Amino acid sequence: xxxxxxxxxxxxxxLREGTxxxxxxxxxxxxxxxxxxxxxxTYLARFDDYALERASTADAELARGEDRGPLxxxxxxxxxxxAMAEGPTTAQSLILDRSWGAxxxxxxxARVKAAGAVITGKxxxxxxxxxxxxxxxxxxxxxxxxxxxxxxxxxxxxTGSGVAAGMFLAGLGTDTAGSIRIPAAFCGVSGLMPTFGRxxxxxxVPLGYSLDHIGPLARSARDCASVLEVLxxxxxxxxxxxxxxxxxxxxxGDLSGVRVGVVRENHFPEGxxxxxxxxxxxxxxxxxxxxxxxxxxxxxYWQEMIxxxxxxxxxxxxxxxxxxxxxxxxxYFVATRAMVATGAMVSGADYVQAQRVRRxxxxxIGRLFxxxxxxxxxxxxxxxxxxxxxxxPNGETDIGALFSMIHTPYWDSVGNPVLVVPMGFTVDGLxxxxxxxxxxxxxxxxxxxxxxxxQSTDWHLRVPEPAVxxxx
Amino acid sequence: xxxxxxxxxxxxxxPASEAESTAYTAGxxxxxxxxxxxxxxxxxxxVDPALRFRAAARIEDWAE
Numbered sequence: 001x002x003x004x005x006x007x008x009x010x011x012x013x014x015l016r017e018g019t020x021x022x023x024x025x026x027x028x029x030x031x032x033x034x035x036x037x038x039x040x041x042t043y044l045a046r047f048d049d050y051a052l053e054r055a056s057t058a059d060a061e062l063a064r065g066e067d068r069g070p071l072x073x074x075x076x077x078x079x080x081x082x083a084m085a086e087g088p089t090t091a092q093s094l095i096l097d098r099s100w101g102a103x104x105x106x107x108x109x110a111r112v113k114a115a116g117a118v119i120t121g122k123x124x125x126x127x128x129x130x131x132x133x134x135x136x137x138x139x140x141x142x143x144x145x146x147x148x149x150x151x152x153x154x155x156x157x158x159t160g161s162g163v164a165a166g167m168f169l170a171g172l173g174t175d176t177a178g179s180i181r182i183p184a185a186f187c188g189v190s191g192l193m194p195t196f197g198r199x200x201x202x203x204x205v206p207l208g209y210s211l212d213h214i215g216p217l218a219r220s221a222r223d224c225a226s227v228l229e230v231l232x233x234x235x236x237x238x239x240x241x242x243x244x245x246x247x248x249x250x251x252x253g254d255l256s257g258v259r260v261g262v263v264r265e266n267h268f269p270e271g272x273x274x275x276x277x278x279x280x281x282x283x284x285x286x287x288x289x290x291x292x293x294x295x296x297x298x299x300x301y302w303q304e305m306i307x308x309x310x311x312x313x314x315x316x317x318x319x320x321x322x323x324x325x326x327x328x329x330x331x332y333f334v335a336t337r338a339m340v341a342t343g344a345m346v347s348g349a350d351y352v353q354a355q356r357v358r359r360x361x362x363x364x365i366g367r368l369f370x371x372x373x374x375x376x377x378x379x380x381x382x383x384x385x386x387x388x389x390x391x392x393p394n395g396e397t398d399i400g401a402l403f404s405m406i407h408t409p410y411w412d413s414v415g416n417p418v419l420v421v422p423m424g425f426t427v428d429g430l431x432x433x434x435x436x437x438x439x440x441x442x443x444x445x446x447x448x449x450x451x452x453x454x455q456s457t458d459w460h461l462r463v464p465e466p467a468v469x470x471x472x
Numbered sequence: 473x474x475x476x477x478x479x480x481x482x483x484x485x486x487p488a489s490e491a492e493s494t495a496y497t498a499g500x501x502x503x504x505x506x507x508x509x510x511x512x513x514x515x516x517x518x519v520d521p522a523l524r525f526r527a528a529a530r531i532e533d534w535a536e
Contacts, residue, residue: 083535101535104534104535105535106534106535107534200534202532202534203534203535210522210523235534236532237532237533237534237536238534239526239529301513303506303509304509304510304513306506307506307507307509307510308510310503310506311507311510318484322484322485322486325485325486326485326486326487329486329487329488334492337486337488337492338492338495338496341481341484341486341488341496342503343484344480344481344483344484344486345477345480345496345500345504346507350507350510352521352523353511353516353521354507354510355521355522355523356510356516356519356520356521356522357510357513357516358521358522359516359519359520359522360513360515360516360519362522364515400499
């Protein structure tokens with residue numbers, strides 16, 4: 001395994017050079033799953049035979065010159081709230097009707113299949129893409145490959161841990177308040193939340209209709225760009241989807257002329273990891289060394305957008321779940337029903353007011369992006385928390401305390417694209433993450449910045465020790 | 473305040489336990505203050521919400 005390419009980009013190159021086969025990549029991914037999945041809970045369903053068959057087909061196609069692009073022959077994971085024909089979608093929940101989406105591919109899954117990706121299985125999630133693990137329910141507890149006593153982040157937990165542990169080279173996650181970026185950050189991989197509407201979200205169990213994004217987790221910014229190129233584009237089934245295809249930009253590592261706005265306010269609260277400030281400053285210095293001009297900025301309507309995310313997600317989720325909550329309350333995870341119940345604690349007027357302030361903040365952030373090209377912040381102020389630390393005073397998960405250290409929901413409310421990349425480690429040796437936000441439909445700018453950063457650093461190539469042991 | 477919480481949950485027919493109602497109540501005042509603060513954003517006074525209704529909209533099957 002250690003001789004195999006670590007990134008999607010390198011694997012795609014090696015496949016075309018004939019130095020590796022898709023079957024070899026896929027078998028290595030399966031071997032890692034055999035060794036690690038019982039410990040870290042990456043998968044809800046594995047498609048080993050299907051994957052090996054797809055890999056064999058990919059090898060044959062590439063051998064005769066049928067090249068479907070960089071995802072062709074690449075082991076790939078799909079979060080189990082996105083429909084895929086090969087198995088039922090569970091949303092890691094007792095609630096979801098298993099006939100929902102049965103035998104069908106979501107548009108995003110259809111697109112990665114058409115691009116030749118080798119889907120190895122459905123990855124774990126927090127129930128319905130929200131909440132926290134619940135040991136009383138019959139599902140795996142997702143754990144962090146860097147330290148199985150810590151949370152891998154969520155809700156795209158399995159996609160994050162699977163990339164980190166070498167069970168696939170890239171995968172799909174979803175993000176409504178940070179669910180791509182949090183597991184990417186805590187698992188030490190890269191993740192991209194595309195601009196709202198750029199990627200169709202139909203065929204995905206909804207959490208917040210006006211907040212949900214589907215996007216990639218992978219090792220590098222370049223990997224994320226290759227996946228986005230496949231995912232982006234109009235689909236009539238998603239009323240929010242726009243005709244904005246994406247092409248992978250030139251990655252020359254040169255950030256000359258790029259203006260990076262650095263945000264510190266609200267991102268270094270009391271209790272931040274002692275290594276955070278120095279690590280973040282070092283990351284910003286790398287961007288400057290690559291040619292970027294760095295200025296300090298503040299984010300407009302910071303607290304209001306966090307509140308708007310909470311109101312909007314709560315109300316939109318309650319509309320979807322209320323009937324089931326009425327009749328099957330105890331079948332929901334404790335933290336899921338707590339989050340969804342927030343929708344009952346606000347009024348219709350509150351919901352509309354949240355959408356009015358979202359519009360104001362969108363306008364303000366748009367004006368800020370007239371003065372900078374990329375905004376840099378820490379993704380979170382801490383590394384992955386232990387499961388013990390997540391427990392509140394009554395033993396239930398203290399999500400409020402956790403989210404005071406995680407800086408993702410703002411961007412879901414305004415809808416801008418955000419890339420996160422590993423930038424170092426906490427004092428306890430857990431990954432820390434850099435968040436790079438761009439203007440609406442400005443994915444190219446943040447991916448170029450992230451790639452330039454990764455040309456100067458190797459944090460994204462660091463492999464958690466358990467995975468190394470398994471590969472030995 | 474817990475009676476307010478129980479009323480809100482009952483109105484939505486959410487059968488939360490006593491312990492859950494108590495836990496939700498603990499965060500409710502802070503949450504309510506944050507929601508009320510949205511009405512104090514002057515720039516939002518005459519702004520249309522980020523909501524739109526399209527008269528010609530149809531439901532398209534995502535798997536077709």
